[in-house]
Amino acid sequence: MTIPTTPGREAAGPAPAAPGDGPFLSVTDLRVRFTTEDGPVRAVDGLSFTLERGRTLGIVGESGSGKSVTSLAILGLHDPRTTTVSGRIRLGGREVTGARERDLERLRGNTMSMIFQDPLTALSPYHTIGRQIAEPYRKHTGASKRAARERAVEMLAKVGIPRPRLRAGDYPHQFSGGMRQRAMIAMALVCDPGLLIADEPTTALDVTVQAQILDLLGELQQESGTAIVLITHDLGVVAGAADNILVMYAGRAVERGSAAEVLGAPRHPYTWGLLRSTPDLDSDPDEPLRPIPGTPPSLLAPPPGCPFHPRCAFPPRVAGGPGRCSAERPELPEGRGAACHLTADQQRAGWSAEAGRAGATGSASVPVPADGGADLLRKEGDR
Amino acid sequence: MLRFLVRRSLGALVILLIISALTFFLFYSIPRDPALLACGKNCTPEALEVVRRNMGIDQPVPAQYWEYMTGILLGRDYAVGPCPAPCLGYSFVDNTPVWETILDRFPTTVSLAVGGAAVFLTVGLATGMLAAARRGTVVDKVLSSGSLVLSSMQIYFVGPLAIALFVYQLGWLSQPRYVELTEDPAGWFAGLLLPWCVLSIIFTANYTRMARSTMIEQLQEDHVRTARAKGMARRTVFFRHAWRGSLIPIVTIFGVDLGSLFGGAMITEFTFTLPGLGRLAVESVTNTNLPMLMGVMLFAATAIILCNIVVDAVYALIDPRVRLA
C-alpha cells in the first residue's frame, strides 16, 4: 500500500521507527458477526487495511458503521459466546486472531493498547490514577510496586498533568475531563505499545480540550513512533491528525487514501455526502447544508450489492445500469480508491461537480442531484 | 468522618425520640389496665391504687412519658427499689428491671442476626458471583432457579421441618439451643447452626440473585473493559475491578434489610424457642408487660439505627467518590 504522505506531517520530522519496514498492523478480510435475538448482525463485513509504525490511520464512519467493533476485534475483546470473528489480524508479525486468551492478555496494554471515548466511565472510580497507570506496567514488565509507581508519575508528567506525584494519588473524579483523558493516554502508553487504538478519544471533550488532546497524541507519536488507529465520526478530527483515512459504511470500508486525497478529492458518493453535510467555518453559511437522504441501513438486513445504493444518487450513471449497484458488491481496491461501481474518471469528476468547483474537467459528466432540503426530507419521511 | 458521626447521631436521636413517643403513647393508652391484671382477684380500690403507684402508671400519660425519658438518662426511683440509668422501668410481671432482662436476652438475638448475616452474605455473594462468572451455563441456570425456589421458604415453615429432618430423623445436628459464646464456643456454634441456616435461607436466595445481576452489570462497565484492554487476567478483572462496584447496591439493600433481619431473628427465636429479644417481645405482648415491650422496641430501634450508620460509613470505604459529611 503506497500512499503519499501529507506534506505537513512529513515536515514535522520522521518518526524514530522508520516507516517502511512492513506494516505493523495488518487486518485482512475481517468479519465480525453478533448473534442477537433478531438474527445475526454483520457489524464488520470484509475489512482489510494495514498500518505502519509511526503512522496514524483514521477510521471514519457514523454510528453503526462498524468502526468501534473493529477496534474491539483487534484487541480480541468481543464476547466469544455472542460474537464470531473471522479473517486475519497480524500485529508486529504475530497472528492475533485465534490466539489463546493468555497470549492476548500479554499483548493487550503492552504491544497494543486502547483509549476510549468517555474517560470518566473508562477509568475505574475505585482506584487511584497512579495505581491504574501502574497496573499494566507491573503486569507486563514485572516491575516492583515502587518502580511502577515512579513510572506512573513519569507518564503523568509526560502527558502534562501538573504536580504529577501528588495527582497520582487522586481518584478519577478529582480530575477534570481533559485531565482524565490525559491520564487515560498515560495508562495506554505506559508500556510503550507499538499500536494505540483511540476510539473517539475527544468526542466527550470540549473543543478547546479536544485540540490539546489531539496535539498531545501527535507529539507523543513523534517521540515514540507508535502506530495509531484513530476512530472517529468527525472528519475534522481525522483531517488534522491522520496520515491515511479509511471511510466505513455499514460494516464495510468504502474509501481509502491519504488524508489529503480522501478529504481533498474524495471518490465515493458517501464520502461526498459526508463532506457536504458537515458544517464548517469557511463555506457560505447561508447555503443550506446538503445532507445525505435517508438513514443508514439496518445491519440485520443490509441492502444487497453496495450498501449505500438506497441513499445514493448515482446508480443511474453506473456502467451496466442502476441494477448493478443493488446486485453486485463493489470491491475496494488496494491502495487509493473507493468501493464504487462508478469508473475512476466518473469518481474524480463527481467530486468536482459536487464541490461545484469552477473549471473542473468533466464536471458535467455526473449530474448533481437537485437536492433542495425539502425534497430530501420528504424522501426520508416516506420511508 | 467525625462530622459524619456527630451529624448522624444527632439525626438518630431525633428519630429515636419520635419512635419512643409514638410507641409510648400507643402502648400506654390501650384500654386494658395492667394494674388490674397485676392486682389479682381480690383487688380492692386501695390496693389497686398502690399497685398503680408502684407501676408508675398513676399519672397522666404525658407525665409518665416525661418520667420515662428522664429515667433513661438519669435513672429513677420506684417503690420496689432504685433503677439506675439507663432505666427502662420495671417489668410488670416479675418486678425485675427491664434493662437487665434485655441485656440478658440480647446476646441470643445478636448471635442469631450476626451469624445469619454472615451466612447469607458469604453464601449469597459467592453463589451470585459464581453465577455471574458462568453466565448462561448450567451452573448459572441451576443457581438462578434454585434461588428462586428458596426465596419463598418461610422461616416458620422451614424451621420445624429442618428440626424434624436434621435433628430427629438424621441426627446430624443437635437440638437448637443458646449457650454463651464466652462459656462454650463450640456449643454456641453447634446450637445455633440450624437457626442460622433457617434464618438465612430467604436472604441467601435474594442476595444470590442480587449479586448475580449487579456483578453482570459491573462486568459490562466501561472501566472493566478498560481493565481487560490493559491486559489484566480475567480473575484480576473480576476481583479487582468489577467486584467493588457490585458491592455498592448490595450494601444499600443490606441497610434496608437490617430491619427484616432483626424481625427474622425474632421469628427464628420463637420457632426454635431460643431465649432472645423476639421471644421476650412476644411474651410481653401476651402479658401486657408494657415496660418490657417498650424497652425491647426502643432497644431494637436503636440497634437498627446504629447499624445503618455503620452501613453508610461502609459506603465511603467502598467508593472513594462518597464523601461522608
Place this chain on the structure above:
Amino acid sequence: MTHERDPRPAEGAGRGPAPDPAPPPAPGAPTGPGPRAGSGTAGPSSGTASRTAGSAEGAVPPRAGEPLITAEGLVKHFPVLGGFPFRRQVGAVRAVDGVDLTVRAGETFGLVGESGCGKSTTGRLLARLLEPTAGRIRYRGRDITHASRKELTPVRPEIQMVFQDPYASLNPRQTVGTIVRSPLEVAGIEPPGGRERRVRELLETVGLNPEHYNRFPHEFSGGQRQRIGIARALALEPRLIVADEPVSALDVSIQAQVVNLLRRLQRDLGIAFLFIAHDLAVVRHVSQRVAVMYLGRIVEVGDRDSVYTGPRHPYTHALLSAVPEAATGVAAGREGPEGRPRKERIRLAGDVPSPVDPPSGCRFRTRCWKAREKCAAEVPPLVRAAGSREGHLTACHFPEEPSVTARAEDVVLDPALAAAEGSQDTAR
C-alpha cells in the same frame, strides 16, 4: 448594555397603533422574509386565532427584528449545601452570572460555549423552566422574571423547547400522534379540522410521513425522533423555540437534515430560535447572531459574520482555532489550503475553572495569554470595542485584532504540548 435594549416603552410595545409608526400586520400575514403559511392547508391563522382567548398579545404577531425576549443581568445560582452540624447553603454553583441578551422576532440567536458555561441554564431560564435568582426577563415587553404558573399560561405556548436527546425526551409508551397532540390538549385548542388533522400537518411540516401517526418513537431513527420533538414544539405555533443542543446526538448526515429543517422553519414560519450548541460550525450555519459564553457570562456577542471572522475576545479566538475542520485541517493544521490564509493556532492550558469559585474580574484571565493585573481587578463590561462593527460587543479589557489568520507565533499555553514541541525543535 444599552445597545441591546428595547428603546420603546415596555408594556404593549409594538401593539398599540398610536405610538408605533408602522401599522401592525394583520394576523396570519407574512411576518418574516417568508410567508408564515408554511404549515399546511389549515394555515397558521386558525391556530393564532384560537390562541387569542388566552393572550391578548398573541393576536398580533411581532414584526421581524423587534425584540422578542430580553434578559438583563440574568443570574441563576444553584445552592451548594454543607456546613456543620446543620446543613445550610455554603456556596453556589454560579451557572449563569449576569447575562444580557436579546432574541429578536424571527431570528436565530446562537449561544455557544463549552460544557459548564451556563448556556443550557440560560435557555431554561428564558423558557422559564427555571426561576432566575436575579435579573429580569421580558417577553414582548412583559416582565416574566418571576411570573407565576398562572401568569405564565398565556406565554407558555409561545415559547417552546427542543431538547438534545430525542430518545429521552419522548415518552416511549405514547404514539407519535399522542405526543404531538398533547400540547394542543393541554392548551385546550381545537383547530378547525380537528386535532388529528393538525398533527398530520405538523408531521408533514417536519418531514415525517403523516401516515406514521400511530407509530411509537422506537420505530423511528434518531433524526426522525428529533423531528417528532420539533413537531411537538411547533404544535402551538410558538414565537420562540429554545433548542438545546438539538443536533448534538445525531450523526453528521442526519444532523444536516435537521439543521436544514430548523433553518427552513425559521425562514418559512418566522419563528425565532435560541439555538444552544457547543459546535461552532453548526451554530454558524443556523444563526444570524451569535453569543459566546464562558463560565456563566457572555464574553462576546454580535452578528454571525462579525463574530466568526472578526472575533475580539481571546476566548472566541481560542474556540475558533480549536475547531477541527475537514477542509482546512488537512496537513495537520500547519499549512492552509490553497488560496486561503493559514488560520491561527491557539492551545489553551487546562480546563474551565469551577463555577463554584470563578476567578475574579475577567473569568477567562486564568487561561488567557494576555491577562494583566487589570483583568483580575475589574470585570470587563460587554461593550463595543474600538474597531468592532455595530452591535458587536466584547467583554475584554485588551481585545484581540479582529482576524483569525495565523499569528507570527502560535499561542501554546499547554505545558506538556509546549515541552513536547520544544524538544522536537531542539532535536531537529
